[in-house]
Amino acid sequence: MKTELKINTTEAKQEFEGPVPELNPIMYPQSVAVIGASSAFGKWGQLILTNIVAGGFEGKIFPVNPKDTSLCGLPVYKRISDIPGPVDVAFITIPAGGVPAILEECGRKGVKGVVLITSGFSEIGSDGAALEREITEICKRWNIVLIGPNTMGIISSYAKLFATGTHTRPRPGGVAFVSQSGNLGNQLVHWASQQGIGISQFIGSGNEAMLGCADYLEYLEQDENARIIMLYMENVGDGRRLLSVARRVNQKKPVIVLKGGRTSAGKAAAASHTGSMGGEFLIFRAACSQAGILNVDAPAELLDLSAGFSSLPIPKGDRVGIVTLGGGWGVVTADACNENGLRVPDIPERIVERLNKYLPPFWSKRNPLDLVGTRDTEVPIVAVEELLKWDGIDAVISLGIIGRTELVRLLVNSTRGVDPTASVELLDEIEGFVEKYEETYVATMVDLMEHYQKPVIGVSLTRTDRGTVRAVDGKRYSGVFYQTPETAVNVLARMVDYSRFLNRQGNPSS
């Protein structure tokens, strides 16, 4: 199967059309084997097995090793051939030298896919490279789809399959992530989990002996769970094919790329890391830009963009309305908008008059809408909706509502502590109220986005335990609350870029 792919790529067709890699048996398996399963804390065979079991995988799990009889309460098989019934995917963690023989066994058993965790292949030099060619040939001969070697694992959240060494388990969601660095990838998945960003798949592509980023893109193109795709790449490989595929996929789902090895220092580091020299970054970036593919410079930005792109409607233009409780935050947000090429248009008299009903005479009466610290719970919502209603605005940034809750809690706590006459009921009521208001506010923002098809980006102005993305049951969009205005503005600016790309393609944002 992959041979055909390789042939096509060298012909460098503008629009590649080959068979999509058969990754479903790996990403949505009925049965998995862990070859090299172990009870030794911290060994790969233990990390992977306990993660799959603890993550609640609902298919069959077959630990394989020659010594144990039971692991995690499951029977252990001495050899792959001893496993009763078919095996969709085998996770292999045994030392490199034993891998060829094990792959032959997998082939005879009819295993469809292998995730080869084991390292000691092309990344360690020419001997390893020879071994890597050997195992790739074995897989091709047996029609085994190979991820890795030297991968730190995969996640398929909708299949409840968490097969990485990092025991973090993000909620299912629309963001697919392919990473050439397993370590960086796993850590980013952990950040995603901490921020409430839903992940559909994570694939650590490792040495990419058989499948590379372009192949994974093609697979994710047709997987409905993946709504946006993040790539971390050091080695572009066949750049022409990658860009051709990415260009096509990017018209259906945003593709966001972080290229490691952009500079001489980064390139030197990447060379020692993956054994391959990255291409010229400027050319790469120009090509991406032409293809509408978003490039970012830092891992955290990948996540910031993922949160926005997977949770918000795409804005149709660059005109931003800003709602703030305090003037200073409005100023820095307006500055950030202008510096990122976004406009902050002045508002019509109609909106001023509507808000005059709620606010003291010295409110800003312009965009940013500075609600001068109002404690009215209705007006922050009215202000957002008035802006969304107006056809002079494409997106709203709303500052400080969610963050205020934490500050109210601090105040309630110290009032409890020092005021012996304070009404306990009143304080309880206030705490309950702010919590409930937060929920209502998130749900209202999600409804407003659905109704007006314009994004509302929240800024919490404080670090909260609730994460960046707040999903609302049964809704297409989610509340998004970044900690800082500059993050919200950057994400919005990149969404505007993407919207312009779609428009240039005659493919307006939906």
Place this chain on the structure above:
Amino acid sequence: MKTELKINTTEAKQEFEGPVPELNPIMYPQSVAVIGASSAFGKWGQLILTNIVAGGFEGKIFPVNPKDTSLCGLPVYKRISDIPGPVDVAFITIPAGGVPAILEECGRKGVKGVVLITSGFSEIGSDGAALEREITEICKRWNIVLIGPNTMGIISSYAKLFATGTHTRPRPGGVAFVSQSGNLGNQLVHWASQQGIGISQFIGSGNEAMLGCADYLEYLEQDENARIIMLYMENVGDGRRLLSVARRVNQKKPVIVLKGGRTSAGKAAAASHTGSMGGEFLIFRAACSQAGILNVDAPAELLDLSAGFSSLPIPKGDRVGIVTLGGGWGVVTADACNENGLRVPDIPERIVERLNKYLPPFWSKRNPLDLVGTRDTEVPIVAVEELLKWDGIDAVISLGIIGRTELVRLLVNSTRGVDPTASVELLDEIEGFVEKYEETYVATMVDLMEHYQKPVIGVSLTRTDRGTVRAVDGKRYSGVFYQTPETAVNVLARMVDYSRFLNRQGNPSS
């Protein structure tokens, strides 16, 4: 006192030398009055009083209002003149119209300083401006030092005086912060507190009727608790004097400025917020740059820099050593270094040979030092020290040691959950070990910084509950662990800028 200051400023002397504002009675008072004190939850008179009491202020606290007899367990005085004994500082929260009469009372009582929380002065228009002139005259006549009006309060951590509406109480430390926006300022103080950044003073300067940023800089210049100074400004005022003072102060303590109203949108917002148009930003920035004053674009960056400048030795050059557990993070960090003008020099054979003793043959053997996921607890420390020892390196960025602890905990938890044969003692021991190792690691980094006088900047690669700055008892430096490499690199690059400025001044970093 302030009259003289004003006259001097209009003469625009290059090096201003006037009397330093007498802020000690406000920042280190023996007794405070809260005029307008209240038990009504959320009113300013309640916010300020409960915060001062709950914050543990050890001097005398006198609530003043005509109605109550007791608040927070303290006797309430009907009039200021009823207070027994002297009052260093009065916090005033009553409506604007009553302020002139109250200030006269304060004057007769001999109150030395007033923090005027009340709004409704120049920020609301010409009537308010007239009232502001009136109250400023009253204060001058009585020799009262006035902060505000329209300020959201002050903090003086070493005096245990927390007198803001936001009940966040950062630990005492070296960072002083003056903000023209109270709302933005208070929120940043809260971030500082969440990140473990020690604050010496916070001053919300409000409308600056009497004292402006230049005055506060002069005060903080001579206050030993303030080791670095952050400014948030929208209105520069007398730019020549400000820059002259800032230039002088910046040679003793770094001054970091965030200017709001840089763009037309931000300027419009700032105008409506403070009633004054900001100067031309490009001129301002060029002047700052000439004076070695660090300019930042975002509030979060103020804090990032504060953490670094207050906790780490200043680097003497731009050569960075990088230590990483995983290659990908080394690549993105090296890229970020090069893109921020920092060098990542290759290491001498001596260091390679030293680390060969600890690591498998396929470790990177270059800078970044990729320790290829080693679980050896000694080698990450050895690697940092070897780099610090070498005179080819000015600073070290160390990635992932602190963050790994959280990932180990996740693994321990799922092992507990799914492996019935796992040794409970072993798992407890592992958890205890990683926790203890983290403490040891932080303490060792602090000792190494003291010994070699070079900064070691940590990157946690995960969001931890422990904050960015980890102080070690009795030590001059603290451990600093940013979540992302790009933050660490940016801070280091700005520290290198500052170091170069000091060198140009013939004032090498200490």
